[in-house]
Structure formats: C-alpha cells, structure tokens
Amino acid sequence: MKHVIIGAGVAGITAAKTIKELDRDAKVVVIGDELFLPYKRYLLTEFLCDSIKRDELLFFSVEKLRELGIKLRKGEFAKAIDPSEKVIKLHHNEVMHYDKLLIATGGRxxxxxxxxxxxxxxxxxxxxxxxxxxxxxxxxxxxxxxxxxxxxxxxxxxxxxxxxxxxxxxxxxxxxxxxxxxxxxxxxxxxxxxxxxxxxxxxxxxxxxxxxxxxxxxxxxxxxxxxxxxxxxxxxxKPNISCIDGSEIEKKLGILVNTRLETSEKDNYAAGDCIEIYHPCIKGYWINFGLPNALEQGVIAGKNMSGQDEEYKIQEAIAFNLMGKSLQARWWK
Ligand SMILES: Cc1cc2nc3c(=O)[nH]c(=O)nc-3n(C[C@H](O)[C@H](O)[C@H](O)COP(=O)(O)OP(=O)(O)OC[C@H]3O[C@@H](n4cnc5c(N)ncnc54)[C@H](O)[C@@H]3O)c2cc1C
Missing domain, CATH: 3.50.50.60 (FAD/NAD(P)-binding domain)
Structure with missing residues (x-):
C-alpha cells in the first residue's frame, strides 16, 4: 500500500509516523516544498527571540525518518491531484501514483x-x-x-x-x-x-x-x-490548497472533510490548517487552525488511512500566552 502525503508540517509528519507505526510494510512518501527538515512552526517566535536554539525547532530528524521508513522529499511542490487516476503531479511534472493520499498543506x-x-x-x-x-x-x-x-x-x-x-x-x-x-x-x-x-x-x-x-x-x-x-x-x-485546483475534491475556503477526515474523493484525506470541517455549535463549516488540532488530526488521518475507523472531535479553544497572561482563543466565535 503506497501512502502519499502532501505537506511536511506537523499534521503530515504525524500522519506518516502513525501509518508506519501501524503498518511497518506500508510505503510512505511525504512531499514537502520547504527545504528544511520538519520543524515546529509554533516555536518560531521562541527561536527568533533566542529562547530556544535552532536544533530545538526540529520536529523529526533524518535518523527518525529513516528509522520509521518514511521517505521525505524536501523542496518539492505538488501542483496537481487527479483522484480518479490516483496520481499527483509535482512541479517538475513527475507523476506519482498513490493508493491513499493525505493533503496536509497548512495555511498561509x-x-x-x-x-x-x-x-x-x-x-x-x-x-x-x-x-x-x-x-x-x-x-x-x-x-x-x-x-x-x-x-x-x-x-x-x-x-x-x-x-x-x-x-x-x-x-x-x-x-x-x-x-x-x-x-x-x-x-x-x-x-x-x-x-x-x-x-x-x-x-x-x-x-x-x-x-x-x-x-x-x-x-x-x-x-x-x-x-x-x-x-x-x-x-x-487561509488554507493553502492550490494543489487541488482543477480536481474534483470539494472545498469552501479549505478542503471539506467529514469527521473521519475524508475528502469528497475516495481514499483522499486532508488534515491540519488546510481543512474545513462542520462545527455542530456554529452549524457551519469552520477552519480548524492551530497546533493541537493539526497534531490530533494527523494521528486520526494516519489511523483511518491504515484501515481504522476513528472520528475527529472538534476542539473549541486553544490556549495562548500573551505577555504572561493565559488567553483562550475560540477562533470560531
Ligand atoms: C509564527 C507562528 C506561530 C504560531 N504559534 C502557534 C501557537 O502558539 N499555538 C498554536 O496552536 N498554533 C500556532 N501556530 C499555528 C501552527 O503552527 C499551525 O496551526 C500548524 O503548524 C499547522 O500544521 P499543518 O501541518 O496543518 O500545516 P503547516 O505547519 O503549515 O505545514 C504545511 C506544510 O505543507 C507545505 N506545503 C503547502 N503546499 C504544498 C504543496 N503543494 N506541496 C508540497 N508542500 C506543500 C508548506 O510549505 C508547509 O511546510 C503558529 C503559526 C505561526 C506561523
């Protein structure tokens, strides 16, 4: 089974790890357009202020990727997806087949x-x-x-x-x-x-x-x-979803997914800052930004891509530290 993941952020890499932990034999390829190894975007401010060192930003090392058997293709951009043929097209026109696809392209x-x-x-x-x-x-x-x-x-x-x-x-x-x-x-x-x-x-x-x-x-x-x-x-x-342009994958501002993080197309999943999901309280679709959501969705998408059946439950708030005070961000209000 070949799993292709577009986006090497926390959602994409967490899903890759989950898939490999559940099925050692699965082939997992992550396409990431940034040149760096997967890093903790939410700690960029700490790095900028010298509160942490550059190596503390690292989310996954080369050794860890190797140990898990995840192939990371850095600096490569997925420009198109054809769910009916189960292929993606990279910027340099390479066509890559997948059995299951996760779109985890974040927001921008x-x-x-x-x-x-x-x-x-x-x-x-x-x-x-x-x-x-x-x-x-x-x-x-x-x-x-x-x-x-x-x-x-x-x-x-x-x-x-x-x-x-x-x-x-x-x-x-x-x-x-x-x-x-x-x-x-x-x-x-x-x-x-x-x-x-x-x-x-x-x-x-x-x-x-x-x-x-x-x-x-x-x-x-x-x-x-x-x-x-x-x-x-x-x-x-907003969600960074140019790679689905021209495909049948349904979207509003973000890629529309159900609680299993499935898109409108079979075997195509999406997770993290690029998705829009139904929120039962606001009775509408909601962009679910934030690190805790991306991490949890990465796990759930990985499990479901590996044949399990798990649902994502909406997190209402994220905690934010503002000059020493803690603040709840309810982004759907
Ligand atoms: C400065 C800053 C501070 C933050 N602080 C906090 C915080 O304190 N708490 C919190 O909860 N959240 C915080 N966030 C938000 C948090 O970092 C994001 O919610 C989280 O990183 C989302 O993870 P993701 O994997 O969905 O997307 P991302 O981390 O955005 O990763 C997506 C990756 O996919 C790549 N990509 C996009 N399109 C393509 C393509 N077509 N082909 C290949 N690769 C592609 C992108 O370049 C990126 O590397 C912060 C964000 C920023 C920018």
Missing part, C-alpha cells in the same frame, strides 16, 4: 489586491525561512508596522514588543481583538496592548508602501503617513 498569510502590488516590501512571518531572514535584520530594526488579524498577528506583535521594538498595529476593526476570547482581560485586550506601549490605529488599512532612504513610507486609507523600518502585513490567513 495572503495579500489582497491592494497589498499584492507591494509584496516585495512586505515581510511575512510564517516559515523558518522568513524567520531566518528576520533574525538577521532584527538588530537594525526599531520601528515596525503590523497590519493583519488573528492569533499569529498577535504573536508577532508580542514578540516585537518583547524585543524592545516600537510597534504600530493597524487594524480594519474598531478595536484590536484578534478574534480572541478576552475574559482574562475583562474584554479589553485593546487597552491592555495600548498600556504595554503598542500604538493602535483602528478602522484603517495600508494603501501604499514606498521604499525610503532608511526604510518605508506607508500611506493609509485615512491618509495617515507613517514611516517604519519594516512592514508586516497580510489581509488573510
């Missing part, structure tokens, strides 16, 4: 039509590659502008603040909430961040970014002119 920050034209001036904060570049630039950076939403945006703001940088946060919303449950802050995360010295500009967004002598000049819809050493910006953080 994305730019809308306005910001897209300034992409070369924007720094992303998603991968180890982004982090290594940022780590090199950090000593020269003092002023930072952050535009975006969600927990990863808040994580970035906290990191920059903790490193003593001057942070301006721009949000389209009336207040900075990051879609979080704010009980621990008596409903006022916005004021908490302001008291910490973060400048917050509300109901605004970036409309242009120009390079200047010592950094960048930013213009906003409200015609504010700002200067900064670095710009972090994204309009959305």
């Amino acid at each position: 920050p994305g730019l809308g039509i306005v910001l897209r034209q300034y992409k070369k001036h924007i720094h992303f904060y998603y991968s180890l590659y982004d982090t290594l570049i940022l780590k090199e630039k950090l000593p020269e950076i003092q002023k930072c502008i952050v535009f975006g939403d969600g927990v990863s945006c808040l994580d970035l703001i906290c990191m920059l603040h903790n490193l003593g940088k001057q942070v301006t946060y721009i949000t389209k919303g009336e207040r900075a909430t990051f879609a979080l449950e704010e009980d621990d802050f008596e409903g006022d995360l916005h004021e908490f961040l302001k008291k910490k010295g973060i400048k917050i500009i509300t109901e605004d967004q970036i409309v242009s970014i120009e390079e200047s002598d010592h950094g960048y000049k930013i213009e906003t819809i409200q015609q504010k002119m700002l200067t900064t050493d670095i710009v972090f910006a994204w309009d959305n953080y």
Whole structure:
C-alpha cells in the first residue's frame, strides 16, 4: 500500500509516523516544498527571540525518518491531484501514483489586491525561512508596522514588543481583538496592548508602501503617513490548497472533510490548517487552525488511512500566552 502525503508540517509528519507505526510494510512518501527538515512552526517566535536554539525547532530528524521508513522529499511542490487516476503531479511534472493520499498543506498569510502590488516590501512571518531572514535584520530594526488579524498577528506583535521594538498595529476593526476570547482581560485586550506601549490605529488599512532612504513610507486609507523600518502585513490567513485546483475534491475556503477526515474523493484525506470541517455549535463549516488540532488530526488521518475507523472531535479553544497572561482563543466565535 503506497501512502502519499502532501505537506511536511506537523499534521503530515504525524500522519506518516502513525501509518508506519501501524503498518511497518506500508510505503510512505511525504512531499514537502520547504527545504528544511520538519520543524515546529509554533516555536518560531521562541527561536527568533533566542529562547530556544535552532536544533530545538526540529520536529523529526533524518535518523527518525529513516528509522520509521518514511521517505521525505524536501523542496518539492505538488501542483496537481487527479483522484480518479490516483496520481499527483509535482512541479517538475513527475507523476506519482498513490493508493491513499493525505493533503496536509497548512495555511498561509495572503495579500489582497491592494497589498499584492507591494509584496516585495512586505515581510511575512510564517516559515523558518522568513524567520531566518528576520533574525538577521532584527538588530537594525526599531520601528515596525503590523497590519493583519488573528492569533499569529498577535504573536508577532508580542514578540516585537518583547524585543524592545516600537510597534504600530493597524487594524480594519474598531478595536484590536484578534478574534480572541478576552475574559482574562475583562474584554479589553485593546487597552491592555495600548498600556504595554503598542500604538493602535483602528478602522484603517495600508494603501501604499514606498521604499525610503532608511526604510518605508506607508500611506493609509485615512491618509495617515507613517514611516517604519519594516512592514508586516497580510489581509488573510487561509488554507493553502492550490494543489487541488482543477480536481474534483470539494472545498469552501479549505478542503471539506467529514469527521473521519475524508475528502469528497475516495481514499483522499486532508488534515491540519488546510481543512474545513462542520462545527455542530456554529452549524457551519469552520477552519480548524492551530497546533493541537493539526497534531490530533494527523494521528486520526494516519489511523483511518491504515484501515481504522476513528472520528475527529472538534476542539473549541486553544490556549495562548500573551505577555504572561493565559488567553483562550475560540477562533470560531
Ligand atoms: C509564527 C507562528 C506561530 C504560531 N504559534 C502557534 C501557537 O502558539 N499555538 C498554536 O496552536 N498554533 C500556532 N501556530 C499555528 C501552527 O503552527 C499551525 O496551526 C500548524 O503548524 C499547522 O500544521 P499543518 O501541518 O496543518 O500545516 P503547516 O505547519 O503549515 O505545514 C504545511 C506544510 O505543507 C507545505 N506545503 C503547502 N503546499 C504544498 C504543496 N503543494 N506541496 C508540497 N508542500 C506543500 C508548506 O510549505 C508547509 O511546510 C503558529 C503559526 C505561526 C506561523
């Protein structure tokens, strides 16, 4: 039985491990477009702040992959899937057959039509590659502008603040909430961040970014002119599922799966930040971002691909540590 997994993040690698533990003879190939060995993306901030060393980021070593018999093909991108023929096509046009496929391609920050034209001036904060570049630039950076939403945006703001940088946060919303449950802050995360010295500009967004002598000049819809050493910006953080374009696999924003993590196509599974799953409380489909979900789904997808029958139960919240306070993130609210 040949199992192919697209995406060498925690969901994909956990599924690969689960399959090999259940069936030593199964052939497992993981296709990952990043050049690094599988790493713990959720610890990138700790690495950036020197709280952990580079080797502590490692999720799976070469020895462990070898010991389990998992073949990792790094730096290769799956560009298409044909579930009826049970093949995937790689960027260099190699066609690879599978008996069972797992799509675990995660999520990614994305730019809308306005910001897209300034992409070369924007720094992303998603991968180890982004982090290594940022780590090199950090000593020269003092002023930072952050535009975006969600927990990863808040994580970035906290990191920059903790490193003593001057942070301006721009949000389209009336207040900075990051879609979080704010009980621990008596409903006022916005004021908490302001008291910490973060400048917050509300109901605004970036409309242009120009390079200047010592950094960048930013213009906003409200015609504010700002200067900064670095710009972090994204309009959305969404499932990274270009590889299913043109296939019959059903999707909304993410790949639609049932509680067994099966997609609409037989023997095709999906797990982690790339999926959308029915949430019984909101009575709608929900993108299930976050590390604990990706890990658990990796195990369940691996078991089901190996012939078991296990259901994924939705986790409502993830815990988040904000400048020493613990916070519950209920991303579906
Ligand atoms: C800076 C940062 C901090 C975070 N902190 C936390 C935290 O504190 N707590 C928490 O719960 N979550 C956190 N997260 C989110 C967490 O890291 C993700 O939820 C988790 O990594 C999702 O795992 P995944 O395997 O689904 O996807 P990913 O980790 O995104 O892995 C998917 C992999 O697939 C690759 N890929 C995509 N498309 C293709 C393709 N077509 N072909 C080949 N490879 C492909 C991607 O490059 C990537 O390597 C953080 C994320 C970031 C960016």
